Amino acid sequence: MKTIKLDAIDSTNTYLRQLSTQENVDDFTIVIAASQTAGKGQMGTKWEAEKGKNLTFSVFKKISCLETDEGFYISMATSLAIYNALKHFHIPKLAIKWPNDILSENQKICGILIENVIQNSKMTAAIIGIGLNVNQTNFEVGLNASSLKKIIGTHFDLDEVLFQITEQLQKYSHLITERAFEELKTAYESLLFRKDKPSTFRNTNGELFMGFIQGIAEDGKLNVLLEDEIVVAFDLKEIKLMY
Structure with a gap:
């Protein structure tokens, strides 16, 4: 697993996409930035994070086993990976808010943005962007956001949290390769925020x-x-x- 650490970048997703057009990027290459000046969120929103206190990174995952209309299984696998990584740190009341926000105590602590790489009408890879609030404790009023530290009062080692997430990402990527879609879907749906309410x-x-x-x-x-x-x-x- 290759890791590229940057001090500041506009977007780790954009960096990885540009890199993939210039060279053959290894599977599970990670680009992590201490600060993003134009971090991407869903629907064109920005992801705001204090420098050096959170995890803002992207993972390049080679995928050739999915059709272009099956891309949401990557989102399911990523959400489940982060959910289980955070369970390792005993973060309480975790849930997945559709499509792929991770909540704790009904507050957003993690956002995911997945961009598929399509060549000749075939999916060849996915760029998985993850923004996780770790040690930041001050948030803009009205954001309904929180962090691992704010929730349980512990300062976290960013490298340790990153390791747990990447371990889980590798585990769940095998389910995609095996096309274990029903297993992914059942697990994902069981954790959906406000399901049946x-x-x-x-x-x-x-x-x-x-x-x-x-x-x-x-x-x-x-x-x-x-x-x-x-x-x-x-x-x-x-x-x-x-x-």
Whole structure:
């Protein structure tokens, strides 16, 4: 496993993508930065993190066994890997908020952004970007964010946390290679935040509605049971869970 450590970079995902166009990048190459000036979040948002206090890194994972419409299994495997790595450190009340945020005590501690590498209409690799709040304790008001240190009061060694995550990523990547999709899906759905609980959502028109999270469709969409007893599959752009 090759690790590239940088002091500051715009985005570790962008760095790895550019590197992959210039040379043959080894499987499980990790790029980690003490600071990101333009860290990426879902839907074009920015990931903010204090320099040197958190983990902001990307992993290059070669993948040739998935079709382009099966990419959400990478997201499932990554979420499960981080969940289990954090269980090792006894972080309480962990849950996965669809599609791939990790929560503790209902607060966001980790975000994941996965960018697939497609060549000749085939998936050849995935760039897995991970932002984990570790030792930062001050967050912008209204973010509903927390960190490992803020939750349990312990200062963490960043290298030790990174090691646990990469160990779990390697473990769960084998399930992708083996196409053990049902195992991944069952495990992922069992940890979904607010599964089978009455929840409020907002649609693209800004309208609020009630529903129950049922699970995940094969393409990664969120299955929601609506008040009229109809299950509808929503894409990330179509719905926002308001808690």
